[in-house]
Amino acid sequence: MPASRPAHRPTLLVLGADTGPPPRLGRLTGRVRIEYADDAALARRLPGADVLLVWDVTSHAVRAAWPGQGPRPRWVHTASAGVDHLMCPELTASDTVVTNARGIFDLPVAEYVAALVLALAKDLPRTWDLQGEREWRHRETTRVAGTRACVVGSGPIGRTIARTLKALGVTVSVVGRVPHTGIHGPDDLDRLIARADWVIAAAPLTERTRGMFDLRRFGVMQPSARFINVGRGQLVVEDALAEALSRRWIAGAALDVFPREPLARDSRLWRLPGLLVSPHMSGDTVGRWDELGAQFVALFERWEAGRPLVNVVDKARGYVPGR
Amino acid sequence: MPASRPAHRPTLLVLGADTGPPPRLGRLTGRVRIEYADDAALARRLPGADVLLVWDVTSHAVRAAWPGQGPRPRWVHTASAGVDHLMCPELTASDTVVTNARGIFDLPVAEYVAALVLALAKDLPRTWDLQGEREWRHRETTRVAGTRACVVGSGPIGRTIARTLKALGVTVSVVGRVPHTGIHGPDDLDRLIARADWVIAAAPLTERTRGMFDLRRFGVMQPSARFINVGRGQLVVEDALAEALSRRWIAGAALDVFPREPLARDSRLWRLPGLLVSPHMSGDTVGRWDELGAQFVALFERWEAGRPLVNVVDKARGYVPGR
Numbered sequence: 195m196p197a198s199r200p201a202h203r204p205t206l207l208v209l210g211a212d213t214g215p216p217p218r219l220g221r222l223t224g225r226v227r228i229e230y231a232d233d234a235a236l237a238r239r240l241p242g243a244d245v246l247l248v249w250d251v252t253s254h255a256v257r258a259a260w261p262g263q264g265p266r267p268r269w270v271h272t273a274s275a276g277v278d279h280l281m282c283p284e285l286t287a288s289d290t291v292v293t294n295a296r297g298i299f300d301l302p303v304a305e306y307v308a309a310l311v312l313a314l315a316k317d318l319p320r321t322w323d324l325q326g327e328r329e330w331r332h333r334e335t336t337r338v339a340g341t342r343a344c345v346v347g348s349g350p351i352g353r354t355i356a357r358t359l360k361a362l363g364v365t366v367s368v369v370g371r372v373p374h375t376g377i378h379g380p381d382d383l384d385r386l387i388a389r390a391d392w393v394i395a396a397a398p399l400t401e402r403t404r405g406m407f408d409l410r411r412f413g414v415m416q417p418s419a420r421f422i423n424v425g426r427g428q429l430v431v432e433d434a435l436a437e438a439l440s441r442r443w444i445a446g447a448a449l450d451v452f453p454r455e456p457l458a459r460d461s462r463l464w465r466l467p468g469l470l471v472s473p474h475m476s477g478d479t480v481g482r483w484d485e486l487g488a489q490f491v492a493l494f495e496r497w498e499a500g501r502p503l504v505n506v507v508d509k510a511r512g513y514v515p516g517r
Numbered sequence: 518m519p520a521s522r523p524a525h526r527p528t529l530l531v532l533g534a535d536t537g538p539p540p541r542l543g544r545l546t547g548r549v550r551i552e553y554a555d556d557a558a559l560a561r562r563l564p565g566a567d568v569l570l571v572w573d574v575t576s577h578a579v580r581a582a583w584p585g586q587g588p589r590p591r592w593v594h595t596a597s598a599g600v601d602h603l604m605c606p607e608l609t610a611s612d613t614v615v616t617n618a619r620g621i622f623d624l625p626v627a628e629y630v631a632a633l634v635l636a637l638a639k640d641l642p643r644t645w646d647l648q649g650e651r652e653w654r655h656r657e658t659t660r661v662a663g664t665r666a667c668v669v670g671s672g673p674i675g676r677t678i679a680r681t682l683k684a685l686g687v688t689v690s691v692v693g694r695v696p697h698t699g700i701h702g703p704d705d706l707d708r709l710i711a712r713a714d715w716v717i718a719a720a721p722l723t724e725r726t727r728g729m730f731d732l733r734r735f736g737v738m739q740p741s742a743r744f745i746n747v748g749r750g751q752l753v754v755e756d757a758l759a760e761a762l763s764r765r766w767i768a769g770a771a772l773d774v775f776p777r778e779p780l781a782r783d784s785r786l787w788r789l790p791g792l793l794v795s796p797h798m799s800g801d802t803v804g805r806w807d808e809l810g811a812q813f814v815a816l817f818e819r820w821e822a823g824r825p826l827v828n829v830v831d832k833a834r835g836y837v838p839g840r
Binding site (some may be wrong): 363470 | 552564613625629631633635636638639641644645647648651653654655656657658659660661662681684685686691694735765778779780784787788793794795796797799801804805
């Protein structure tokens with residue numbers, strides 16, 4: 195198939211046959227041949243694709259199919275901020291360029307974190323439980339202004355979370371892989387989480403961040419601290435979080451991401467006291483498909499014109515470096 | 518009793534015998550005689566008091582006891598922003614000065630409103646219902662930045678709500694009794710609520726504001742609008758809100774205040790679809806008793822020194838005028 199394809203008309207393979215065609219691709223009509231694949235068909239279709247668009251970002255099929263036989267797309271774009279679901283050693287070692295949806299999720303995730311921070315400070319989950327019981331029980335709540343947050347992850351999402359919380363009067367420290375102006379390095383992490391009221395995980399999943407929230411780190415936090423994870427499930431050692439909550443080392447937690455999604459019905463996390471569970475939706479606001487489609491089309495037009503791509507992932511590190 | 522009291526040592530009557538002595542009053546030791554009254558004792562004690570401190574702000578006893586026989590305190594301070602629970606024609610007509618706790622509740626109430634706005638935009642109540650059912654159901658949510666709010670009430674609470682929502686990227690209009698720089702007058706109200714995503718009631722209860730959110734006003738709002746009341750319950754016509762919600766004229770509502778508090782167990786409001794109920798706690802953050810005590814002591818020292826009081830309520834209007 196690739197041989198019969200005119201050299202000037204590249205094949206775009208879209209992973210995510212169930213999700214329907216991405217919006218805005220109509221703009222590329224006549225300039226690209228679009229094919230769709232589901233997880234099962236991906237390995238068979240990869241050799242014929244010039245570009246792979248990972249539209250179903252819950253799929254791990256790229257990681258599974260990539261090491262197979264035949265040519266590979268020279269460019270892979272994922273409609274997500276994280277790239278851990280597609281990276282494998284063979285893709286990292288290849289010449290293929292990987293780009294992500296940097297920017298699209300920053301504000302939605304930051305608002306989601308602010309929603310959780312305020313809801314926890316104002317004890318809203320308990321209020322709605324009490325409403326269900328027709329129970330009028332006045333409680334005192336806490337002010338958010340003047341509290342202290344430590345955001346782990348210094349990419350655009352982490353920085354937007356920091357900016358949003360600062361707008362609410364929170365004192366925010368951001369921790370990244372290397373210290374920068376206004377960004378702390380990993381050496382400061384324990385000191386910062388020890389005094390934080392809010393510890394917010396918004397880091398990419400890499401070999402450096404996997405399991406970073408372990409028993410020791412939860413032990414360092416204050417009894418009044420709340421932990422929020424909007425990064426990746428594997429940043430957290432589940433047993434350690436369960437123990438920290440049950441021993442009241444921390445006051446509460448909210449997880450939007452899990453090592454395996456959807457979270458199994460029999461997971462203990464659904465009912466862990468002090469833990470709020472949401473189904474990986476922090477960044478997913480109405481209208482994002484349109485923005486993600488437009489972002490891909492803009493990248494495609496750069497690629498087509500031979501101009502350098504933006505949002506290029508450092509495959510060894512596992513994220514887009516720089517600010 | 519008043520006659521036997523030395524002229525230089527005024528009697529301070531504290532309404533709220535159950536709540537314990539207000540903090541910070543120790544500073545007035547030797548300079549004031551402090552007496553406590555509950556609702557039942559208030560009428561008997563009023564004639565012997567120079568100053569009345571309404572510490573139990575859920576009590577309506579002042580309004581009931583004030584019209585009785587005998588001398589009356591020359592100054593009444595309430596540890597609340599609203600004064601509707603104590604005003605009566607006799608108090609309004611008297612020379613007694615009424616002051617309130619202006620300032621203490623501004624930021625807590627504003628944060629509470631921001632918490633509700635974000636929780637509704639991110640569909641958190643539904644998320645926690647689904648968590649209870651161990652149900653992973655991803656939904657799209659909405660961005661708060663770029664939405665439009667109309668805050669009804671231009672006092673310090675309303676203005677702090679506006680500032681807090683603006684910090685989250687919301688376009689905010691404030692409506693007050695009279696137009697001012699940056700404040701709309703009542704003539705603009707219908708036009709502004711017609712285009713608002715968030716209509717926030719933060720006005721004092723006065724004869725002008727009672728029942729202002731009626732069937733017609735809910736009819737003017739957008740189907741996507743949410744209504745939040747942190748002012749006084751009587752600003753809203755309950756039947757009108759119930760109808761607006763059941764006919765889906767608006768998308769939802771959150772009430773923190775009610776005409777009768779606590780809300781009766783058999784009130785339909787506990788279970789009205791789309792309505793969140795909280796027990797009048799928006800302003801009540803940890804540490805406020807201390808701030809309220811310190812605020813009263815500062816006012817008392819002005820009064821003692823013969824200096825003009827601040828936070829003086831315009832009794833005819835029912836709130837502290839000016840900015």
